[in-house]
Amino acid sequence: MRIRREDVEAVRERTRIEEIVAEHVTLKAAGVGSMKGLCPFHDEKSPSFHVRPQVGLWHCFGCGEGGDVISFVQKVDHLGFTEAVERLAARAGIELRYEDDSGGRATVRRDQVGQRQRLIEAHRVAAQFYAEQLGAAGDAAVARQFLLGRGFDRDAAVRFGVGFAPRSGEAMLRHLRGRGFTEEELTASGLAGQGRRGLYDRFRGRLLWPIRDVTGDVVGFGARRLFDDDGIAAKYLNTPETAIYKKSHVLYGVDLAKKEIARQRQVVVVEGYTDVMACHLAGVETAVATCGTAFGPDHIRIVRRLLGDDSRFGGQVVFTFDGDEAGQKAALRAFEEDQRFVAQTYIAVARDGMDPCDLRQTHGDQAVRDLIADRQPLFEFAIRTTIAQLDLDTAEGRVAGLRAGAPVVARIRDPALRPEYARQLAKWLGMEIEPVMRAVAAAAAHPAREQPRSADQAKSGDQANRAPSIRIDPRDPVARVEREALECLLQVPRLVPGLDADALDGQAFTVPAFRAVHDAVRAAGGMAAAVELSGPAWVEAVRENAPEPVNPLVTQLAVAPLPADSDEALERYACSVVLRVCELDVTRRIADLRSRVQRLGSGEESAAAFADLLAAESQRRSLRERITGG
Numbered sequence: 107m108r109i110r111r112e113d114v115e116a117v118r119e120r121t122r123i124e125e126i127v128a129e130h131v132t133l134k135a136a137g138v139g140s141m142k143g144l145c146p147f148h149d150e151k152s153p154s155f156h157v158r159p160q161v162g163l164w165h166c167f168g169c170g171e172g173g174d175v176i177s178f179v180q181k182v183d184h185l186g187f188t189e190a191v192e193r194l195a196a197r198a199g200i201e202l203r204y205e206d207d208s209g210g211r212a213t214v215r216r217d218q219v220g221q222r223q224r225l226i227e228a229h230r231v232a233a234q235f236y237a238e239q240l241g242a243a244g245d246a247a248v249a250r251q252f253l254l255g256r257g258f259d260r261d262a263a264v265r266f267g268v269g270f271a272p273r274s275g276e277a278m279l280r281h282l283r284g285r286g287f288t289e290e291e292l293t294a295s296g297l298a299g300q301g302r303r304g305l306y307d308r309f310r311g312r313l314l315w316p317i318r319d320v321t322g323d324v325v326g327f328g329a330r331r332l333f334d335d336d337g338i339a340a341k342y343l344n345t346p347e348t349a350i351y352k353k354s355h356v357l358y359g360v361d362l363a364k365k366e367i368a369r370q371r372q373v374v375v376v377e378g379y380t381d382v383m384a385c386h387l388a389g390v391e392t393a394v395a396t397c398g399t400a401f402g403p404d405h406i407r408i409v410r411r412l413l414g415d416d417s418r419f420g421g422q423v424v425f426t427f428d429g430d431e432a433g434q435k436a437a438l439r440a441f442e443e444d445q446r447f448v449a450q451t452y453i454a455v456a457r458d459g460m461d462p463c464d465l466r467q468t469h470g471d472q473a474v475r476d477l478i479a480d481r482q483p484l485f486e487f488a489i490r491t492t493i494a495q496l497d498l499d500t501a502e503g504r505v506a507g508l509r510a511g512a513p514v515v516a517r518i519r520d521p522a523l524r525p526e527y528a529r530q531l532a533k534w535l536g537m538e539i540e541p542v543m544r545a546v547a548a549a550a551a552h553p554a555r556e557q558p559r560s561a562d563q564a565k566s567g568d569q570a571n572r573a574p575s576i577r578i579d580p581r582d583p584v585a586r587v588e589r590e591a592l593e594c595l596l597q598v599p600r601l602v603p604g605l606d607a608d609a610l611d612g613q614a615f616t617v618p619a620f621r622a623v624h625d626a627v628r629a630a631g632g633m634a635a636a637v638e639l640s641g642p643a644w645v646e647a648v649r650e651n652a653p654e655p656v657n658p659l660v661t662q663l664a665v666a667p668l669p670a671d672s673d674e675a676l677e678r679y680a681c682s683v684v685l686r687v688c689e690l691d692v693t694r695r696i697a698d699l700r701s702r703v704q705r706l707g708s709g710e711e712s713a714a715a716f717a718d719l720l721a722a723e724s725q726r727r728s729l730r731e732r733i734t735g736g
């Protein structure tokens with residue numbers, strides 16, 4: 107059973123790769139027709155992940171991964187080929203047809219559609235069911251009352267898709283079974299639990315928030331306890347880990363917030379579902395929350411990608427804490443994380459220890475906006491929290507404050523920030539600057555202990571160092587121009603001089619890997635074929651004609667940014683690099699002909715070689731004129 111080839115092609119043609127990628131990575135323009143962002147497949151601080159919409163391909167120059175939109179979805183969502191195509195087809199509104207391996211038609215049976223798609227579908231149906239139940243008579247009134255008591259009316263409940271799980275224990279199961287979901291799917295979805303007497307509804311008599319992934323698909327639920335006789339004591343209950351729900355990767359509200367996060371280059375991390383709702387309703391539309399787990403390294407990675415975070419333009423990450431000790435500890439723990447992340451991390455603590463939900467209810471929307479506006483840098487928060495308990499009116503208190511605060515300042519690794527915070531610390535302590543500077547320098551010279559790199563960081567570090575498939579000597583001008591010419595042949599075949607390009611033979615490229623790509627270009631029909639095809643179809647044709655090991659290089663060349671900032675400049679560039687390869691080729695031929703003429707001395711053969719030599723030299727002159735003439 108496989109999806110028909112034409113349908114796969116239709117999915118590729120009708121899907122805009124930049125839109126799919128933008129759901130996971132914030133992209134910005136990188137030259138004509140090229141976009142870049144932080145790679146979702148390795149940890150990096152400056153963007154080397156490129157997308158080229160016209161050819162429908164992506165490539166990361168950091169880790170060497172690359173491919174088309176289908177392979178992107180496969181990798182980013184951990185899907186098989188069929189499931190990835192199904193997902194994109196559903197999005198593009200394309201109905202897929204399947205065939206068996208002999209090529210004959212086969213009818214689609216439900217259980218043959220990818221499991222992930224089934225679990226997503228089960229959650230979609232479940233979310234709708236729960237949302238409807240919230241309006242039902244009886245027990246649901248308690249759920250509605252809970253929401254009203256926190257300032258959320260019917261419209262708010264609808265906006266966030268909040269629902270109610272009936273208390274019976276099998277209402278959801280009956281509903282999903284009625285929609286044709288199998289027992290296996292119900293178990294795999296996490297919506298049902300397995301008891302001694304069979305399956306039962308996981309969520310019973312609880313208020314439910316649907317948790318969506320960045321694309322807006324519901325992948326799980328967060329459930330709050332409402333009734334005293336609830337057999338499960340935990341106030342909050344979440345979907346267990348499933349094929350589509352990984353708690354270390356989900357952020358509640360990310361689907362609603364992602365656009366504003368990218369636009370404002372800010373993300374607000376709050377602690378609960380009601381806080382996310384309160385923030386969004388109050389106009390802080392960049393708010394998200396973790397679901398039943400602390401904000402961890404995977405969340406940092408997701409947030410960074412949404413911020414389009416790179417070394418030049420730092421986005422802001424604002425954590426809200428309710429001001430109690432747990433919140434402060436959490437803030438100090440965040441200090442242990444990657445410092446580049448910390449440098450743009452802010453803490454917002456409401457003065458009276460309220461969370462955004464309480465704040466909105468008590469003081470209104472403006473108070474929530476003010477809370478975020480009054481954020482302080484994490485470094486400042488960490489230092490001030492450290493010295494907060496001390497009585498700075500006494501000399502002893504100030505010295506104790508210096509002893510406690512200096513090591514915190516010393517842990518700031520950014521050499522530009524450290525003296526700045528040392529000055530701040532002096533101000534907060536009410537001390538002279540010099541002793542504070544000395545204390546910080548001493549603490550920096552003898553750090554208490556270095557944080558060991560976590561296994562996770564070590565792993566992604568290795569990945570980042572992995573070399574791209576082909577490396578060429580950047581100082582070799584011939585290799586460089588061959589690369590540049592191939593990039594143009596693949597990316598902008600309409601802008602290159604087609605007749606000259608198609609006249610290049612199997613010897614024209616000298617770097618073996620590039621020659622292999624050029625062979626594939628010629629096998630795919632050269633520029634004559636390229637101009638007849640769409641960008642993605644042309645590159646696909648070249649990929650199909652390239653031997654397997656050369657394929658990643660084709661992708662890489664098809665995605666590499668071209669150094670031009672306008673269409674005219676791009677055309678000039680494409681023309682000149684292709685003609686340069688022609689010129690190099692002719693130059694080699696001239697050298698061969700010269701030595702041949704010398705070898706042959708006089709005679710008919712020599713005269714013919716001489717004529718060839720003159721023709722080649724004249725060809726080279728005209729090429730040079732065209733290169734310099736533009």
Ligand SMILES: [Zn+2]
Pocket residue numbers: 145146147148155166167168169170171
């Ligand atoms: Zn990468």
